Amino acid sequence: MDSFSFQIPTQIHVGRGKIQDLRNVKLPGKKPVIVTSGTSIKKFGYLDTLRIILSELQIESVIFDSVVQNPTKRNVEEIVEVFRENQCDFLIGFGGGSSIDAAKAAAAMLTNEGDLWDYVQIGTGKRKAFVHDPIPLIAIPTTAGTGTEGNATAVITNEATGEKVGIGCCFPRISLVDPELTINISPKYTAFQGFDALFHCMEAFIAKKAIPISNPLALDGVKIIFNNLATAVNHGENMDARSNMAWGATLGGMVICLSSCTTAHNIEHSLSGIKPAVVHGAGLIIISSAFHRLGAKRIPEKYAALADAIGISMPNQTIQEKAHAFLDAFEQLKFDCGVGKLCLRDYGFLESDFDEIIEKSHVIAGGAFSRDLYEITDSDLRTMLLESF
Structure with missing residues (x-):
């Protein structure tokens, strides 16, 4: 057998109602930015549920709800701005793969200097390596598809070049996989x-x-x-x-x-x-x-x-x-x-x-x-x- 190595450091909680596990896990901070695309999680009350849990834990949160279907480099830059302006200390990616991927890339850029495309390893990227660990991230998917809660990759589109690339940047600290959050998907x-x-x-x-x-x-x-x-x-x-x-x-x-x-x-x-x-x-x-x-x-x-x-x-x-x-x-x-x-x-x-x-x-x-x-x-x-x- 050939030699090999692997690492998946994310703590993953899987099962119905697992969003409630936020009450029991050790949160990595006191003030998160909740990164989402907005519409569905508001319509079906999921965002309210999350904010109620955080409020009961005396955790103040800030919402960024402008992630697009194929998240963009600009989305990532906007999340970084909101995070810094509100003096937050961790991120929650809440929604589909787009929301979690955008949060992952922002987590890495909050601790590493320069432009996101400096760290892209292909195309027009400058092929630098991330030097510092990302800001802590909790991933809560509301879809059953990308699996981004189980890996370090964020797929981001550069609007200027049309490049849509995977960037290895951030394993979530904790992922809560709650199938009840997927019940209303068309x-x-x-x-x-x-x-x-x-x-x-x-x-x-x-x-x-x-x-x-x-x-x-x-x-x-x-x-x-x-x-x-x-x-x-x-x-x-x-x-x-x-x-x-x-x-x-x-x-x-x-x-x-x-x-x-x-x-x-x-x-x-x-x-x-x-x-x-x-x-x-x-x-x-x-x-x-x-x-x-x-x-x-x-x-x-x-x-x-x-x-x-x-x-x-x-x-x-x-x-x-x-x-x-x-x-x-x-x-x-x-x-x-x-x-x-x-x-x-x-x-x-x-x-x-x-x-x-x-x-x-x-x-x-x-x-x-x-x-x-x-x-x-x-x-x-x-x-x-x-x-x-």
Whole structure:
């Protein structure tokens, strides 16, 4: 066995009602900025719940509720300004992955000098290393998708360059994963978020950086999501499905920390960097059929193992037959969740955009193209885009 190392220092609390655990954990300060996108957590009373708990603990809080769908460098700068102006001492990322990611990046920039893009390792970034530990952060996701509560990465878009990149900057000190906070997510967004979590698990398993501790977690995440996503989408009130999806998403966040994502994520970041209206999960769904068809041809043994994980393998099947069975089940899951027909044209892409998408995929990737177990050429990328068009 090859040697390997890993670290996931976040204290994670998982289960229904876990937002109430704020009463029992050791908080890292006395005055947080609550970072969120605002609308849903106010509409459904989640923000009130959080502020009541903090008030009972005699914790004064400040709200920043302007995080956009694909959080921007400017969002991060604004959070830093609010934090300093109000003399706060820790952060709470509360909401979807966008809110938590923006809070992560702000936490790092509050203790490190310069511009956020000084610390970006690809594209126009200056490739510096963070010198100081970030401001303490508590993550409370209200979606089941990104898994950002289980890793150090923040995905941020630079509005000036169109680069959407992952920045390794801040593990949350504490993460509270409460599936009751996901009960009001619409079917469409439940699907988008759930497939993001599924892709994290799948990609972590098929990536070159997979290690012995990541593989069983990734396969367990794939099994959990396959067994629960369609129910969560079509019967959103089902708390068992919601609870399982919340844990599956957290597993997805952890395994991409232990392993990595693959080129599929680079392509999607290119898509939503060019057109920020593209929801991350939707972009991944759009290119997923073409990407995984290629993968099943190049590394069928990995896809056969995915078939084994979800329990659809039959006696005497060949590796190739198992791989194709998995692809069939994967396509059926997309249709069961109402997202089987998504395509690039839905978001206004043209074939004339392909060169830019491919170019930005390479810029965003940095060295990530080497994380696939097989070579992916520009010709392969163009074929994927055509098949996803």
